Amino acid sequence: MSHDSPPVRRLADWDHDRLGRLAAEHATPLYVVDLDRVAANYERFASAFPDAHVMYAAKAHTGRAVLSTLLDAGADIECAAWGELQRAIDAGADPNTLQYTAVNPPDRDLDYAADLAAEHPGLTITGGARDTFDRLEARGYDGRVAIRINPGIGTGHHEKVATGKDAKFGIPYDEVPELADELNERFDLVGVHAHAGSGVLHDDLDDHCRAIGKVADMGRTIEDRIGGLEFVDFGGGFGVPYREDEAPLDMQIVGEKVRDAVGELEAQIKLEPGRYVVADSELILTEVNTIKETPAATVVGVDASLATLIRPAMFDSYHPIRNLTAPDREAEPVSVGGPCCTSADVFCTDRPIARPEREDLLAIGNAGAYGYELANQFHSQPRPAEVAIDGDETRIVRERETLEDVTRLER
Ligand SMILES: *Cc1c(COP(=O)(O)O)cnc(C)c1O
Numbered sequence: 001m002s003h004d005s006p007p008v009r010r011l012a013d014w015d016h017d018r019l020g021r022l023a024a025e026h027a028t029p030l031y032v033v034d035l036d037r038v039a040a041n042y043e044r045f046a047s048a049f050p051d052a053h054v055m056y057a058a059k060a061h062t063g064r065a066v067l068s069t070l071l072d073a074g075a076d077i078e079c080a081a082w083g084e085l086q087r088a089i090d091a092g093a094d095p096n097t098l099q100y101t102a103v104n105p106p107d108r109d110l111d112y113a114a115d116l117a118a119e120h121p122g123l124t125i126t127g128g129a130r131d132t133f134d135r136l137e138a139r140g141y142d143g144r145v146a147i148r149i150n151p152g153i154g155t156g157h158h159e160k161v162a163t164g165k166d167a168k169f170g171i172p173y174d175e176v177p178e179l180a181d182e183l184n185e186r187f188d189l190v191g192v193h194a195h196a197g198s199g200v201l202h203d204d205l206d207d208h209c210r211a212i213g214k215v216a217d218m219g220r221t222i223e224d225r226i227g228g229l230e231f232v233d234f235g236g237g238f239g240v241p242y243r244e245d246e247a248p249l250d251m252q253i254v255g256e257k258v259r260d261a262v263g264e265l266e267a268q269i270k271l272e273p274g275r276y277v278v279a280d281s282e283l284i285l286t287e288v289n290t291i292k293e294t295p296a297a298t299v300v301g302v303d304a305s306l307a308t309l310i311r312p313a314m315f316d317s318y319h320p321i322r323n324l325t326a327p328d329r330e331a332e333p334v335s336v337g338g339p340c341c342t343s344a345d346v347f348c349t350d351r352p353i354a355r356p357e358r359e360d361l362l363a364i365g366n367a368g369a370y371g372y373e374l375a376n377q378f379h380s381q382p383r384p385a386e387v388a389i390d391g392d393e394t395r396i397v398r399e400r401e402t403l404e405d406v407t408r409l410e411r
Contacts, residue, residue, distance in 0.1 A: 005040035008241055008248035009280040011322040011365040019324055022387055022394065023285045023361050029304035030285040031372050031386040033397070037281035038066055038368075039073045045238070045273050046074070048255035052269040055099060057236045058084045060274030060369040061282070065388045065397040067091035070277070078272045082112035096122025099233075099272075101148065101193070102132050103169065114139040126193045126233075128170040130179070137186060145183060146191035146233065149176050149218055153211040155204045156197030156237060158315045164196030164211050176218055177225060184226045191267070192219050195235025198275060201249065208237060209261035216262040223266060233270035234258070240279040242318045242366050249276075275369035282368030284309060284384075285324075286338075288360045297349070298334045300356045305338025306345045307378040309364060309371055313344035320365040321347060323354040330355055336362070340379050372398075377406050 006013075014034075022032055046054045055078040056070045062084055067077065068091045077088040080101045089095055100113050102125060114136060117123040121143055127133050128148035136145070150170030154162030163169040171179055176192070183189045196211040197204070212234050219232035241248050262269060286308075290301030311317035321336060323329065331352035338345045347364060356362065375383045382401030387394055 005037075005044060007044065007251065009037060010244060011283065011320050011363050012327070014283065014363070016324045016327070018389075018394075019283075019285060019363065020361060023287070026385050026387055026396065027400070028285050028287045028361070029302075029308045029384045031282060031367065031384055031398070032285060032389065033061075033063070033066065033278075033282040033368060033386060034389045035065060035069045035281075036389070036391060038069050038278055041277045041281060042070055042073050042075055042273075044251055045271075045276055048251035049258070049269070049271060052271050053231065055270060055272045056277055057272045057274030058088055059373065061278040061371070061373055062087050063372065063386065063397060064091050065390075066278060066281075067093070075277075082109040085112065085116065094122075095120035099124045099126065099146075101126045101128075101195075103128060105132060105135075107135075110135055110139060114141045117141060117143045124190060126191075130171075133183060133186070142187055144190045145187040146193045146231075147171055147176055147180060147183065147189070147222075149173060149192055149194045149215055151194050151196055151211040151214045153207060153214065154197050155200050155208045155211060157199030157201075157239060157317070160315060161198040162196075163198075164194065170194060173214070173218065177221055180222045181225060189222075189226060189229070191229055191231040191233055191270070192222055193233035193235065193270075195237065195272065197237050199239040200237045201239040201241065201246065204239075205249075205254065205257065209257050212258060213261040213263070216265055219265055219267055229267040231268040231270045232262075232265060233272065234262075236272040236274045236276070238273050238276040240276060240366065240369075242279075242320065244320055278368035279366045280368065282366075282371060284364040284367045284371070286362050286364060288356045288358055288362060291356065291358055298332060300334045300336045300353075302336055302338055302347075302362060304347070304364060304384075305340045305379070305381065306342070307340065307376050307381045308338070308384055309347070309367055310374045310376065311370060312347055313342075314374070319347060319367065321351065321353055322363045322365065323356055323360055324363050325360040326357075327354050339381075377401075380406055382406055 154165030286304035385400035386398035
């Protein structure tokens with residue numbers, strides 16, 4: 001894989017015959033992830049930031065096949081929960097290279113991280129509240145820490161992801177210098193960190209760079225106060241085009257903009273893309289089971305639902321939909337929804353799609369980031385299987401759940 005892979009992958013670019021065979025073999029709804037695309041996205045991103053240390057933010061997609069693909073490609077992993085740390089290790093990550101971003105961490109998470117660090121002192125723990133550092137100290141931890149800064153600027157595709165201006169995330173900007181002095185005595189303070197938002201595309205890029213500039217300023221302030229920092233981490237947030245008419249980010253230009261925003265910095269620059277790496281590497285295959293013409297709309301019922309992909313219901317997200325069975329049929333405005341008894345269970349409303357018929361196979365695109373990760377069992381629906389395309393090979397990387405999996409822990 002090289003970094004001259006195309007910067008965006010649309011549904012039309014997937015091999016429709018191959019997808020049809022996968023649906024026939026594994027049933028629907030089905031997640032299909034292309035591991036070469038995962039690696040290519042990572043490599044394109046990393047090559048735009050040649051002097052940065054790029055970590056993959058695991059929460060976008062913590063599947064083992066994805067994590068090990070990225071580890072093989074040379075990525076390190078950023079985790080935000082103990083389970084993600086364990087899964088990164090299971091996929092082959094050296095615990096000394098992991099970074100754990102603690103957000104209101106439950107005791108169990110801090111216990112796990114402190115124990116892990118006792119064996120693997122290279123682990124870095126990022127805190128965004130004084131309490132987190134006090135609780136680490138109470139566990140006898142005096143290792144590597146970073147301060148998560150609240151830059152006061154939030155960016156991204158939806159209010160619910162604009163973390164940079166949400167008081168929940170990070171230490172208020174003006175309190176960071178004093179806290180740094182203090183933490184430098186109590187721990188090995190190695191970095192500062194911020195993550196301002198998610199899904200940043202063209203319109204948001206200047207705001208995002210403003211946030212990055214503020215964080216870099218703080219990095220310099222702390223460097224001066226404590227005599228050096230190992231890294232300044234600017235988080236993730238780089239978006240992908242979900243709509244067919246949106247252009248992808250030109251990562252070479254983004255790389256230059258970010259470098260300009262950062263300015264002179266002795267510390268290493270770190271970045272933590274999640275969405276950018278996985279979003280267009282995965283789609284969902286779903287079968288049409290109902291066509292209902294009503295005066296208000298043509299309703300197309302499918303077997304995927306908000307339990308399969310919750311982003312449209314949760315973030316009003318647009319996901320491209322393509323009729324793989326008959327992409328060339330005349331397009332008609334339709335509303336596509338699943339079997340859940342809520343009006344939120346809808347993937348699109350009045351969107352022109354090549355006129356679906358019963359038993360057609362549809363693809364819902366850009367499902368790699370926060371897709372399977374947010375899948376759930378609403379309506380007692382077992383979660384779908386996931387198949388990985390790996391060059392010429394295909395293999396199942398997650399079995400389809402059964403109803404027994406849904407009820408297994410009931411007593
Ligand atoms: C979610 C998250 C990321 C990744 O964000 P993307 O928008 O998926 O790139 C990176 N860093 C932290 C701390 C996060 O919480």
